[in-house]
Amino acid sequence: xxxxxxxxxxxxxxxxxxxxxxxxxxxxxxxxxxxxxYAVGTPPASDGRARFRDIFCRLLAADPDYQGKxxxxxxxxxxxxxxxxxxxxxxxxxxxxxxxxxxxVPGLFNECFADIAxxxxxxxxxLNDHRFKIDALVVSGRSSSDSNADYISATIDNLQLDQxxxxxxxxxxxxxxxxxxxxxxxxxxxxRVAAVVSVAGAINGSPLAAKGAGIYxxxxxxxxxxxxxxxxDGAINSLRxxxxxxxLAANPLPKSARYFSLAACTRRDNxxxxxxxxxxxxxxxxxxxxxxxxxxxxIIPGGTLLGYANADHWxxxxxxxxxxxxxxxxxxxxxxxPRKVLLQAILVYVAETLESKQE
Amino acid sequence: MLKRFPNPYQFSCxxxxxxxxxxxxxxxxxxxxxxxxxxxxxxxxxxVFDTRMRFREIFCELLDDNRQRLGLxxxxxDYLWRLNDEPQAAASQKSLPAHDPxxxxxxxxxxxxDCFEDIGKPYQEAAExxxxxxxxxxxxxxxxLSSSPKNAEIIAGAVGKQNLGPSQPLVLLGxxxxxxxxxxxxxxxxxxxxxxxAVLSVAGAVNGTPLTDRFSEAKYDNWFARLSPGKCRxxxxxxFDSLSRVQQFQWLATHPLPEHVRYFSLATFARYEDxxxxxxxxxxxxxxxxxLNDGQLLFLDQLIPGSxxxxxxxxxxxxxxxxxxxxxxxxxxxxxxxNRKLRGLLFEALILFLAESLSSPL
Numbered sequence: 001x002x003x004x005x006x007x008x009x010x011x012x013x014x015x016x017x018x019x020x021x022x023x024x025x026x027x028x029x030x031x032x033x034x035x036x037x038y039a040v041g042t043p044p045a046s047d048g049r050a051r052f053r054d055i056f057c058r059l060l061a062a063d064p065d066y067q068g069k070x071x072x073x074x075x076x077x078x079x080x081x082x083x084x085x086x087x088x089x090x091x092x093x094x095x096x097x098x099x100x101x102x103x104x105v106p107g108l109f110n111e112c113f114a115d116i117a118x119x120x121x122x123x124x125x126x127l128n129d130h131r132f133k134i135d136a137l138v139v140s141g142r143s144s145s146d147s148n149a150d151y152i153s154a155t156i157d158n159l160q161l162d163q164x165x166x167x168x169x170x171x172x173x174x175x176x177x178x179x180x181x182x183x184x185x186x187x188x189x190x191x192r193v194a195a196v197v198s199v200a201g202a203i204n205g206s207p208l209a210a211k212g213a214g215i216y217x218x219x220x221x222x223x224x225x226x227x228x229x230x231x232x233d234g235a236i237n238s239l240r241x242x243x244x245x246x247x248l249a250a251n252p253l254p255k256s257a258r259y260f261s262l263a264a265c266t267r268r269d270n271x272x273x274x275x276x277x278x279x280x281x282x283x284x285x286x287x288x289x290x291x292x293x294x295x296x297x298x299i300i301p302g303g304t305l306l307g308y309a310n311a312d313h314w315x316x317x318x319x320x321x322x323x324x325x326x327x328x329x330x331x332x333x334x335x336x337x338p339r340k341v342l343l344q345a346i347l348v349y350v351a352e353t354l355e356s357k358q359e
Numbered sequence: 360m361l362k363r364f365p366n367p368y369q370f371s372c373x374x375x376x377x378x379x380x381x382x383x384x385x386x387x388x389x390x391x392x393x394x395x396x397x398x399x400x401x402x403x404x405x406x407v408f409d410t411r412m413r414f415r416e417i418f419c420e421l422l423d424d425n426r427q428r429l430g431l432x433x434x435x436x437d438y439l440w441r442l443n444d445e446p447q448a449a450a451s452q453k454s455l456p457a458h459d460p461x462x463x464x465x466x467x468x469x470x471x472x473d474c475f476e477d478i479g480k481p482y483q484e485a486a487e488x489x490x491x492x493x494x495x496x497x498x499x500x501x502x503x504l505s506s507s508p509k510n511a512e513i514i515a516g517a518v519g520k521q522n523l524g525p526s527q528p529l530v531l532l533g534x535x536x537x538x539x540x541x542x543x544x545x546x547x548x549x550x551x552x553x554x555x556x557a558v559l560s561v562a563g564a565v566n567g568t569p570l571t572d573r574f575s576e577a578k579y580d581n582w583f584a585r586l587s588p589g590k591c592r593x594x595x596x597x598x599f600d601s602l603s604r605v606q607q608f609q610w611l612a613t614h615p616l617p618e619h620v621r622y623f624s625l626a627t628f629a630r631y632e633d634x635x636x637x638x639x640x641x642x643x644x645x646x647x648x649x650x651l652n653d654g655q656l657l658f659l660d661q662l663i664p665g666s667x668x669x670x671x672x673x674x675x676x677x678x679x680x681x682x683x684x685x686x687x688x689x690x691x692x693x694x695x696x697x698n699r700k701l702r703g704l705l706f707e708a709l710i711l712f713l714a715e716s717l718s719s720p721l
Binding site: 034039 | 387388389391393394395396397398399400401402403404405406407408409443444605608609612613647648659662668
C-alpha cells in the first residue's frame with residue numbers, strides 16, 4: 001500500500017466511526033444559551049423568563065404539596081445561563097374584577113385518547129381561582145391545522161362571553177399550531193381572543209414529523225388504535241418543519257392578540273418510556289428536546305418567552321401518572337410536575353400583561 | 360484462503376460505504392428548497408432582515424451583461440437559490456448601481472487559510488480586477504489555526520493601519536471563520552471598531568458548526584493541529600474552539616455587536632451531488648441535522664444577528680470563495696471554469712450592493 005492509501009484508510013476509518021454517532025454528544029445542559037429558530041422577517045420573541053419565574057416560584061412555595069421542598073422551583077423550571085436575573089419589578093396585582101375565559105386546545109391524537117387524559121385536566125379541577133373559567137376545546141386529533149381552525153372558529157363563535165370576560169386560548173403541542181391557524185384564518189372573529197399561550201407548542205413543527213409523515217401515511221393510519229375519526233388525516237403533515245416554517249413566513253400573526261410561549265425539555269432519564277425513541281432521534285439535533293420537539297422550535301414569533309419546563313412533552317400538561325392504566329407505568333416521575341401551579345402561573349402572567357397593556 | 364478477503368484498503372472503503380450510506384442515524388429532514396430563509400439564534404438577538412430581492416437584481420443583471428463575454432450558460436436562479444419566501448422582483452427593476460472605488464475593503468479569510476497558500480485568497484482574481492478600478496482591497500493575514508480572539512488582535516492591527524480618508528467607508532469582508540474573527544474584533548476593540556462601516560459575511564461560521572463540536576470533543580483538534588496539514592504559521596491552536604457551536608453561541612449571546620456597524624450576510628448550501636468530493640463526507644454528517652448545508656456549515660448558522668440577508672448561493676463552502684477544486688481536482692473542467700467566472704461576478708455584485716447600500720442611510 002502506498003502512504004496515500006494508508007492515510008486514506010486512517011481518515012476513512014476515523015471519519016466513518018464519527019459518522020456513526022450523533023454529532024452532538026453532550027447531555028442536556030443549561031450551560032449555554034437557549035436558542036430559537038425563526039423564519040427571516042418574523043418578529044423576534046421577547047424574554048419574560050425572569051418575571052415568570054418570580055410568579056411560578058412564589059405560587060409553588062405557597063402550594064401545600066411543594067412547601068418546604070428546597071430547590072423545587074429550580075427543578076421544575078430550567079434556568080438556562082442566558083436567563084436574565086429577576087428584576088424585582090413591582091407589578092400591580094391582577095385585577096380581581098377582570099375575568100378570563102380560558103379554552104385549552106389539545107395536541108396531536110389527543111382526541112383519540114381523550115378518555116386517558118386531556119391537557120391540564122387535573123389542574124383545571126383543582127385550580128381554585130374565580131377569575132379563570134377553564135374548559136377544554138377538543139379538536140380533531142388526526143386533522144390538519146387548517147381543518148381544526150374551522151372547528152375552533154365554530155366553537156368560539158358560539159361562546160357567550162360576559163362583558164368583563166376576556167378570552168385566552170392555551171394550545172398544547174399541535175393545539176398551539178391549530179390555534180394560530182384559527183387566528184390567521186379568521187382575523188375578524190378572532191379579535192375576541194386576547195391572548196394565545198403555547199405550551200410545548202409545535203410552532204416550527206418537528207423533524208420527527210418530516211420522517212413520520214411518510215410512515216404514518218403508508219402504515220400507521222391503517223392500524224390506528226385510538227378512538228377517533230380520521231378527519232382530513234392531515235395532522236402529521238401539518239407538523240412538517242417545511243410546512244410550518246413556510247406558513248409562519250407567509251402568515252404574520254394578528255396583532256390583536258398577545259402571544260406567550262412556554263417550552264419543555266428535560267434530561268433523557270426523565271423522558272416517558274414511549275417518547276425515548278423520539279428523544280434519541282432528536283438528540284442528533286440537540287439533547288435539548290422534550291421527546292417530540294426541540295426547544296428552538298417551540299417559540300411563537302413576536303411572543304413572550306415564559307420559560308422552560310423541566311418535563312417531557314406529555315408530563316408538562318397530561319396527568320398520565322395519576323391513571324390506573326398501563327400508560328402510567330411509562331412515566332418517569334420522581335416528583336410529580338406541578339401542573340396546577342404551572343397553569344396558574346401562566347394565567348397570572350397573562351392577566352398581568354393584558355391588564356398592564358390596557359393601562 | 361486469506362487472499363479471498365479484500366485487502367485493508369478495499370475493506371476500509373467498503374466499511375466506510377456501508378457505515379456512511381446505509382446510515383447509522385438517517386437524516387430526518389429531506390432536501391427541500393421550498394422553505395423560507397431561517398436563522399438560529401439566541402433569545403433577544405436582533406432579527407435578520409431581507410434584502411434578497413435587490414441583491415438578486417444586481418447579480419442577475421451583472422450575469423446577463425457578462426454572459427456572452429464569459430460564455431456562461433447558467434441561469435441566475437440556478438446560482439442563487441430562490442427560497443419560497445423570497446419576494447418577487449418589482450415590475451420595473453432598478454438599474455445596476457454605480458461603482459464606488461472609495462470603498463476600502465479588508466478581506467479576512469477562513470480557517471487554515473495560511474496552511475494552504477497555494478490555493479489563494481478568497482476572491483483573489485476578482486479583487487485584482489476591482490483594484491484596477493480604484494478600489495482599495497487588501498487581505499488580512501490571520502492565523503489559520505488560531506482562535507478568534509487571537510485573530511481579532513491581528514485584524515485590529517490591520518484596521519489601525521488603514522489610511523482612511525474623511526468619511527471613507529471601511530468594509531470588513533469575512534469568509535467562513537473570518538466572519539467570526541471579525542465579530543470578535545468588533546467587540547474586543549470598540550475604539551478601532553468605530554473605523555468600520557460595514558461587515559459582509561460570506562458563508563460565515565456565525566454560530567460555529569456542529570462538526571467542530573464533535574471534532575473537539577473527540578480530541579481530534581490536538582491531533583489535527585500536530586498533523587499541521589500544510590505550512591501553517593505559528594498559532595494558538597484555538598481554531599476548533601472558536602468554531603464550536605456551543606462556544607460561539609455563548610459568545611454571541613453575551614457580546615452584543617456594535618450598533619453603528621451595518622451587517623450583511625450571504626449564505627451557501629448545495630445539493631449533495633454539487634458538493635465537491637473533498638467535502639462530501641462532512642456534508643453527510645451535517646445532513647443528519649439539515650440537508651441544506653454547504654459541506655461545512657448549516658444554512659441556518661450563517662446569518663449575523665441583525666444583518667441584511669443578501670441571499671443563498673448554490674455552491675459548496677469552498678467554491679463560493681476559494682478555488683480549492685480548481686487547484687486540486689481535474690474533475691469537470693467546464694464546471695471548474697464556470698465556478699471561477701461566477702465567483703468573480705459574485706464578488707463584483709457584492710461590492711456593488713455594498714456601494715449602493717452604504718450610500719443610503721439605514
